[in-house]
Amino acid sequence: MSIRGSAPVRSKTLRMKLRFVPHTLALRHAFGIASNTRTSTPAMLVEVEHDGVTGYGEAAMPPYLGESQETAAAFLAKVNLGQFRDPFCLEEILPSIDALAPGNTAAKAAVDIALHDWVGKKLGAPWHRIWGLDVAKAPLTSFTIGIDTPEIVREKTRDASIYRIIKVKLGRDAATDRQLIETIREVTDTPITVDANQGWADREAALKMIEWLAERRVNFIEQPMPKAALDDTAWLRERSPLPLIADESCQRLVDVAKLQGVFDGINLKLMKCTGLREAHKMITLARALNLKVMLGCMTETSCAISAAAQLSPLVDWADLDGALLIKDDPFDGAKFTDGKIIPTNGAGIGAAKR
Known part of the structure; x- marks a missing residue:
């Protein structure tokens, strides 16, 4: 084939x-x-x-x-x-x-x-105008720092100095997680969001880690526990000093309603939910259920990022740094401006081939 x-x-x-x-x-x-x-x-x-x-x-x-x-x-x-x-x-x-x-x-x-x-x-017309949205209301976007050695983490953190929110990948073990956060805090006091990627299996240990993170200017925690552990996550949410956001637990529209009372919000990604049509429906339903909404991404070109950016005025948090993490972007599109990923006024998704 x-x-x-x-x-x-x-x-x-x-x-x-x-x-x-x-x-x-x-x-x-x-x-x-x-x-x-x-x-x-x-x-x-x-x-x-x-x-x-x-x-x-x-x-x-x-x-x-x-x-x-x-x-x-x-x-x-x-x-x-x-x-x-x-x-x-x-x-x-x-x-x-x-x-x-x-x-x-x-x-x-x-x-x-x-x-x-x-x-x-x-x-x-661009889709943000078709939907009647004001791009000035788009939230700040975070910039992701993955798990790495302290030396590389310091380098990545210094390189990220222009970003106003840092997203940190955690979840391997408590010692590694704490070291990564402490290493970043050696370099900057920029607000942090944490993505544990289902890495904390024990709810008591997860609560202790979240309490520790809350003292280090962390805004919220994505997917602290395995995606199927909804009862444990609900227990954790009742006690957590920080909001919990569903990532792997929230794939598509059918998942949203069952997360009410388990998480404080959802992270939706076009690659998980089949695109803009379903993402827009997920945002509408999440709002009806009083859930916060985060708009995330994979490592992507400016094509997919520009598409997601059309929805950004509708959400509370954005994590649309995917095109910033790749070397040779084959598209021009949404731009990083004053802490935000802002869609262009180009028609459609606002992306063009280089």
Whole structure:
């Protein structure tokens, strides 16, 4: 099977074309989380072309997602956009694509983003304006520092001096976690958010760690415990001095309601929830349930980051540094400005190929 390819087009009147090509994102620094360290992220770049307009999309697939360039290519080869009469009918097209196979959320997100880009370009407006949002209300974005040696952590922290919030990956063991935070605090007093990546299995130990972190200017904790440990997480939330935000426990729309009373908020990512359509629905539901919302990302190009940035005025916290962590970004798009990732006024998702 060829990884590069195009999906079939069977309509004589509607020539909507889907193309995809693999791309590997080389990282500026090795990226360490609780379970692994990597130096690159596999991706798939997608295009939807119709009526002289091309929309861009992207699937970014860190290994823990369970997707790869091979699985994305196999899924995308099944997508037949030619069966749909009108590219504007996203509420018809995207559920149909979702139903083709379980999982494959990043591959599905790539098509979702490309179709949203196409629609926005056809309308001549960025999606934040289509949704009626003010980009000035976008929250500050955090910049992520992975698990590493004290020397590298100091270097990364100094390099991150222009960012007003630092996100720190924890969760390997208590000694390593404390050392990492103390090393950062040797360099800066910038506010910190913590992502434990399910790394704290014991709720009593997790509570002690959170109490310790609360004394070191930490704002909140993402996914402190394993994603299925909802009872333990609810116990922890009742006692935690810091808000708890669901990450791995919150994948898609169906997960949101069951997290009320377990977490204080959710972290949604386009690559986990199949794209902009479902992300917008998740935000609406979370607000109805009085849950805070964080908008996150993988290591991604400015294509996917620009798409996510369209939603940023709707959320409480942003972690949209993915394109800042890679070496050679093939897209221009949303820019880091005064502590925020701000979408351009370009139509669609506001991303253009370099």
